[in-house]
Amino acid sequence: MKPQVFDYARPDSAAEAVALLADSGSDARILAGGQSLMAVLNMRLAQPSLLIDISRVQDLNYVRVQDGNLVIGAAATQASVEWRRSLKDEVPLLTQVFPHISHFQIRNRGTVCGSVAHADPSAELPLALLLLGGQVVLRNRKGRRVLAADDFFQGMLMTARAPDELVEEVRYPLVTAGHGYAFNEFSGRHGDFAVASVGAMVNKDSIRFAVGGVSDRPRVKVLPLLKGADLDTAINDFAWELEARDDHHASAQFRRQLVRRLGRAVIERAMS
Amino acid sequence: MKKYEKNELVRVTVTLNGKERSGICEPRMLLSDFLRDELGATGTHVGCEHGVCGACTVQIDGVAARSCLTLAVQADGRSIDTVEGLNGGSTGLSDLQEAFRRNHALQCGYCTAGILMSCDDYLGRKPDPSEEEVREMLSGHLCRCTGYTNIVKAVLETAQSRREKKMLETTE
Secondary structure, X not given: OOOOOOEEXXXXXXXXXXXXXXXXXXXXXXXXXXXXXXXXXXXXXXXXXXXXXXXXXXXHOOEEEEOOEEEXXXXXXXXXXXXXXXXXXXXXXXXXXXXXXXXXXXXXXXXXXXXXXXXXXOOXXXXXXXXXXXXXXXXXXXXXXXXXXXXXXXXXXXXXXXXXXXXXXXXXXXXXXXXXXXXXXEEOOOOOOEEEEEEEEEOOOEEEEEEEOOOOOOEEEEEEOOOHHHHHHHHHHHHHHOOOOOOOOOOHHHHHHHHXXXXXXXXXHHHO | OEEEOOOOOEEEEXXXXXXXXXXXXXXXXXXXXXXXXXXXXXXXXXXXXXXXXXXXXXXXXXXXXXXXXXXXXXXXXXXEEOHHHOOOOOOOOOHXXXXXXXXXXXXXXOOHHHHHHHHHHHHHHOOOOOHHHHHHHHOOXXXXXXXXXXXXXXXXXXXHHHHHHHHHHHHO
């Protein structure tokens, strides 16, 4: 349970970090909060030759409101967003999401961008980003590109990030008047990985419904404003589209049932 | 920029419980091992070494975090607080530790050092937590003696007595 040897670099700026990435490519890993990566290294599931520690890079440590988004830099911890007094007026969905993310002690050090970059299919922050239609900013030595969350997440721990790119920033759209938001999940114990997680954003025209932990990545579906049995049918159709699989945490059938039950409940909560 | 080769021996200096301490390690050494094996601060316990059990929780610049998910080199120049730094009252125990003793909130004690460091940070930020919030915070710690009920009691009692102490001062 000790990591394999690696070189360690602690750049002072984002520019230095992407220059290091450009030189070392896929052999290097970015270390921000380390709350997923360090566990993976301790178990020797990954053996990078270089760790690039961006946890002290000041020009990546920011959380601010800008152009209709809550913009979060790569070195900003989850706690720095969670304990923000104005969060419930900015991105109320996130105030519902944070208590489900692992534990207080992990959120103190884990970063928002790190969770998005890690792209665990059952992770809450990627689901929330997808549900709200947020964006991911990728930066390499030559410049930046901005991707929609739906284009960024590609599969189990797989994203559109190229080996020389840093997830520099994520953008969560701010609350919109007339929209309702809700999130819930089921896990074996509080703070464990979600067996299934569901989020809904509802306005007067449509329902945006997202599911995590069932497919190989978070998935979102836009439904018309249905009610009663029609809504149940639409949710059930989506639950089957997710191609759930049996694993040692839960059966595919149980996961679909969670999508149906928890999904219906969060959509109703988002409507109210 | 700081750069270390994989087998390079690095001097790491931290402020451990208010005192400057330094030791030598490779970049891959975990903070938990550095505290125990290099600095001899064995109050911090090591359990699962992948962030699940919470036994190794310390405070890094005042914030509760897993020392097994942090490299010693990352802690260089930082302030590290461990259970050894908590004592303060006339009995040598902090009010939180006294409450743990009164409520029998520890049995074998292996998980306790980490729990105390979490609670100390948490109560500083959240002086009036509900029982549910305390349980959520404690979900980051495994106690295999399963004495959670008394731990929750001790934390809530500490929060309440700190609030009462503050109120008393205003009426004096």
